[in-house]
Amino acid sequence: MLKEKIKSTVSSLLENKQVDFVIGYGAGSDAGTVRPTFVKAVEEVQELIWSPFAVNNLAKYVMDHLYENIKIGVIVKGCDSRSVVRLVQDKVFPRENFYVIGVPCKGILDKNKVARDFDLSGEFVDFVEQGDNVVVKTTKGDITIPREKYLMDKCYRCETPTPVVYDVLLGEEIAPFRRDNYEDVKNLESLSVEEKSKYWDKQFEKCIRCYACRNVCSACNCRDCVFDMAEPNWVGKAANLSENTAFHLIRAWHVAGRCVDCGECSRVCPMGIPVNTLNRKLIKDMKELFSVETPGKNPEQGAVLGSFRTDDPEEFM
Amino acid sequence: MALENPLLPYIATITKVIDETPDVKTFQMVFDDPEVFNVFKQKPGQVAQISIFGVGEATISITSSPTRTGLLEFSIKKVGRLTSVIHQMEPGMKVGIRGPYGNNFPYEMMKGKDLLFIGGGIGLAPLRSLIDFVLAPENRQDYGKVEILYGARSAADLCFKYDLFDNWPKMPDTQVYVTIDRPEEGWDGHVGFVPAYLEEINPNPANKVTITCGPPIMIKFVLQALEKMGYSEDQVVTTLELKMKCGIGKCGRCNIGSKFVCVDGPVFTLRELKKLPPEF
Amino acid sequence: MKRLFEFIGFEPGRFHARWISGSEAQKVVETAKKVTEEVRALGPNKKMRDDRC
């Protein structure tokens, strides 16, 4: 059982003082939600769970501990592990301060999709995998969920089911079995100029400027963010289409080459804006232009936009 | 006094700019509509929102005493965006003023008492409204001895030199103590931090009220020193500075616990301060 | 940049990026002319207009 493996691993890490604390998943308000949980002592290890809904990328939290002489254990899935690689590559958080607890993952269930067809309002008790089904046990009864039908969108295109970096891997390595063909981006690209404009205007109009997409992002690591600055006032604080568009464009460009496509920005958006699609457009272009991989996927590959090769395409000459 | 639209500033003109220190200037301002002076009746210790139109607003304490009618003075230290812009402004230019906001120094309660003002740096600006108020001929008989203890980093950083060395020492029953943090050439006055100088002077708390304002670290040690000297919590008055936007208790920024500094403060006695959570 | 601009619905040709050396005066002139012509043909920009005031 993965849950037991997580608990015993974390217990021994804490007992042997290999880490100062571990960031993992605890039970959330309902069966479809997990809550990031910070475990500092062996007694607290029992709070840790593993859930098919454990979507949150926990790597971001190390940014609260920059410049501290600290060792942090983080539980990561394949997608989250790319964040670890990038944080290390950008020298935001040193590799030796990470203890990466990798969890192979066949895909995370999308609680919004599941909640449409099942009652997730009970508390999470446990889950078992039965072939292609996930049986989630809740205080309001068991729910049998066919996995392939209810995954997060990002999981259908996951190319790293096994973390690309880890200090310990809990479970069997899973060979990549899906491909990302950027269907979502291509669909939008195929629209006419007017249709594209209309689509994105409608999305950006909804934005309430809560900055959750920025705050959840493991590539957003500036000490002072341009969106918080009054001088120079790059983007006004007013929420209107023009300023919102500027916000989203700047945000997307700012993390270009560093965004690992973990999809958290889209997940957290309270207004359902497909924030991540902007980043994916940039990743797709970078892949086409520079034959690179998704940032963070290959620890050997440096920063995409921070390196130069003489054979780079030069559209601007 | 409630305005029809409390967020709409009155337009005023800068009439005089006084260079106080390398980073502090005092601006004299006059409302374009003289009628406004009849409704803008500030009390010592209150603050106002100064607008530069197209740039924004900043909360600034009113440094002139209400006994000086027909003008307002604001001493402004260049620290941020708006204050940097205002430092480039000259007489004749237009600004906006709304207020007055906040409570005031308890000058009624202080009547018949000796007053000890303790200021550091730009912290003298809010105190000055009360100093000039009690030193004004029409009020002077209501108050006892006035002592002013003031310090700055260097001689150049002393604000209101004309008051410190000229105007105030000439006033009856008034004593001014000035200190700078480090010795420097040409300075023959006291050297040392304000709290240390305070302990040296060791003013007797009997029938005295102290009013203090300065950088947080100075206030902290001054309050400790005063308690050591036997001042009760009601004898110690201070004025706080927090980030404010609306000035009218709505925008939620300047709260300390349940209190809003812009309407419930900025003036607090040490007794009141101790009841507040330490979040300022 | 150009690609993302177009992705969110700016017309192709609204945004240009060119690498021009300080010694390429002729290229500056040609590029400026070309950009002006193309943008003029597109008409006034409607996206991201801030129509306040």
Added chain:
Amino acid sequence: MRKGYILKDKLFPWLEAIRAKYPLIAPVQEDGLSLFKEVEKVSDIVLDYGITRMPPKDLFFPQTEKMFRIKNKNNMAVELETPEKITDEQVLFGVHSCDLKSILALDPVFTTRFPDRYYQERRDKTYVIGLSCQKALPTCFCTAYGITPTAYEGADLHLTELGDKYLVEVVTERGERLVAAVPGVVFEGTESLEAEKEKLTAKVAAEIKPVDITGVKEVLDANFELPLWEKWAQKCLGCGICTYVCPTCHCFDINDFNRGDGVGERFRCWDSCMFSDFTRMAGGHNPRPSKKERVRNRFMHKLKYHLDRYNLVGCVGCGRCVQRCPENIDIRAIISDIKGGV
């Protein structure tokens, strides 16, 4: 209070009659979100919407609001133009009891001591029609604050769907004016409906997971420091979702927009005490420097400060923050931690 009814199949015609007279703002479904929006067709109105993604506060306190226009000629001549009229009369339909209560919680902030002209005018010119809940969501907990899911407080008119009729309660004088302006409410024989409403209230209340807030205020009065703040703060991302989806959060910022030629406007826009620069002063000092102080401030505002200031709860149990927090920071769990004093 006068009570009447509207037959169920007469509701939309009645709403259409309202819409013909006033802008009608009501819950609609747009791109997967339920939102209060001005409706063009009453058939777009969604009655069983659960809870809207954003609270109705935007109607009275818009996210971004122009306060006045500025014409500034190099600081040598300045003209300010305040809008003559902030809003036309409008009707806000379909507000659930938690959101109704939240309007009452915002009122004293904006209308007492330096009354806010912008809020006041919007409030005065908006007829609020409440709508009782038919079922509770897993995140609902209005009953914790003594609000019943069918309560009319805060509405001018309040509707409750009961069988083939809507019970109409005329709560305020403004409600009377609306009933007079738009006929359609039948004022007779509502006794059985009133009994039905009681049953509905009990049914919906029973669906709500109980949250007990007794003693919470007392613990917070006595303890500013509690270990729970650090525990919850470390999960917090510091985004503004909880404050923006909250119906009672009222923090704002004031800024100038400058077109570049001296013409511009002063606007206010929502701001959030969860943002790191919210209280940071120009000189760099920040009285709430870390997430701990900011998280504490938000929940203290909900559970203590608003009560201290206005004797009104700062949380109405709508559950929006619970639904939307990316890291599942659940005020109900915080309440239980506070009660446990941990």
